[in-house]
Amino acid sequence: MTSCDRTMKTDLLVVGSEGAGGPAAIEARQRGIDVLIVTKGKISQCGASQMAGADFNLDGKSAIALGFPGDERDSPERFFSDIVREGLYLNNQRMVEKYVEYCPRSIKDLMDWGMRIYTYESAHAEEMARGVIASGVLWVRAIRKKVKELGIPVLQDHMVVDLLTTGGRMAGAVALDIKTGETVLIQSKAVVLASGGWHRAYRTTSGPYDLSGDGIAMAYRAGAKLTSMEMVQFIPFTVYWPPKARGSICLYIFSQFPGVGDFVHLVNASGERFMQKYDPQTMEQSTKGIVAIASELEVEAGRGGPNGGVFFSLEHLGPEMVEMIIQGVKAQFIERFKEKRHEFTHLLPELLEHCKVGRIECGNAAHYMLGGIKVNERAESTVPGLFAAGECSGGLWGAVRVASACSEAGVQGKIAGEAASECVSKVSHVSADEQQVQSVLECITRPIARTQGIRVAELTRRMHDVSGKKLWVIKDGNGLKSALEELKQVQSELEETAILGTKSRRLNDEWIRCLELRNLLTCLELSAKAGHARKESRGEFFRRDFTDTDNDEWLKTVEIAKQDGEDAVSFEPPVVTSITPPIGRLTFQEAIGVATASLTRK
């Protein structure tokens, strides 16, 4: 019988070291708990958090209490109500209450840990100023500093491959040391998953390369229930070309800058400002989701660019005016904020420079996953001892995320740290099930041993083809159904025939991508399955064959869990505390509050 190369023991294992994982570990450590962080990258140099804007939200009254200008008219109740109304009522309202309550605490923590703050202003287009603005890099570095100060051990460049359960309780996990190829058995009483989204399941995404839905897929394999997997947010204006800027959302952020954002035109290949046809009143400033759908309809109609996008244009302003804008951007970021991030110091000014003489091809990118591991307001999943926080969890946002995901990570991380600390002080270690460890190890090493079959890169390409067509911004029943079949096919080929060019275990990049691909496929399959089950459109989820938002039939979340080896789909009404959801059927546009928009191709 083979066993893991190394063994470690801790009370609490935290998977992921960033916006959610860091605060979870810090909270537990401060409560005297023995905690270990395992992360696929290096702390503060991986995940989505480092790349965030980043804005943190809190209600205007609490902002005043923390020393920000704030807004007396605002209140926690109002903040709560905005999130639920705009989330189109699918939110777990108990989680929203907890979010609103903990947002100020989580910001206070970051300030105490020394995070520098740029400014305080309105973000996410709210009426009220609720945004504390910093940068993702400043954020994760403040977390890293605190983690170091508390002496929390961090296992870096290690991929957690699977969770271990014994008699329905958490026993730990198996991890793979990416650099040496050694396997590590980590025994723990409880696990907090803070492993982010499944961005890399899509060829075009704003997310980094380490986000492969590992936490979500392994929680699912361990029997946890997932929720709202169909709710994926796409962000328009993402750079498609030139390649070196591909995936950057800096043009989207620019389009939201007060003062200059209104100048942005979005045009198709013939130079037509196409938003005129879809939302003549608000044009490019329309809701993100509407701009995303309109951009796709243009590309579908053959009016897109050579790279499948549309065009960001400032041509109508003339070069002098664009130069003034560039100087303004530099004054704001470099002089005022002392910004160091390349994306804002170099890339954005360079792209704007190009706009003096041309356009930039841009389009939608998979940006944020609203769904994930189903948790309650204490960050508990449906498996005892398993917690989830940040983007890998689901339930907070309902169908649209209108407040900060950075705050979500911080708040849920803190809550998970609290709840997991309580949990580990009550239970003792259970030993890992030898047979389970055995089968995890076999699964890890199988592709290395194989000599004939299909390369991982080829299977990845096929997955991206499916997600880019059938699980993209505009979906329909047939597409979702065939996507599911095709993904299952790729998954079974991966299991049975995937081969690697390199056989050595040391830093075998292709091997890691092979293990990630399994998780990416699982997330996509479940997203397709949930999407196929939801026969309506709502918020971030748009189906061409069911365009209405149907509050009579579909005020329920789609949940999936493994039962006797099969994925079992169930529907649950959202948890309601104080806002009773409305009844009736609305058009998609009415439901998201843009009555003027038309979403048919013209």
Add this chain to the structure above:
Amino acid sequence: MEAEKTIRVECFRYDPETDRAPRFETYEVPLNGSMSVHDCLLYIRENLDPGLAYFINCKLGFCLRCRMMVNGKPCFACLTEVDADIRVEPPNKTRVIRDLWSEDV
């Protein structure tokens, strides 16, 4: 799409466990608009040689873990634009784990 031009990317290849000595492997990469060293390496990994090992995370200058030597000069792969043939090496050739990834990454 028709490539603007094609360049030669010479990559340092070495697996200290199995190779007696490092070698260079040359790949032809089509340039299409402003491309970074990372864009070239991604092209190689996706189209020519999926086994080439190098570090990539954000590809936009956030993580600062993509240090490499390009034409003998230290740089970050995703922040360095390419317009002619290049030679790519790991940041420290004495501490290579595999190919372009050395202990200091």
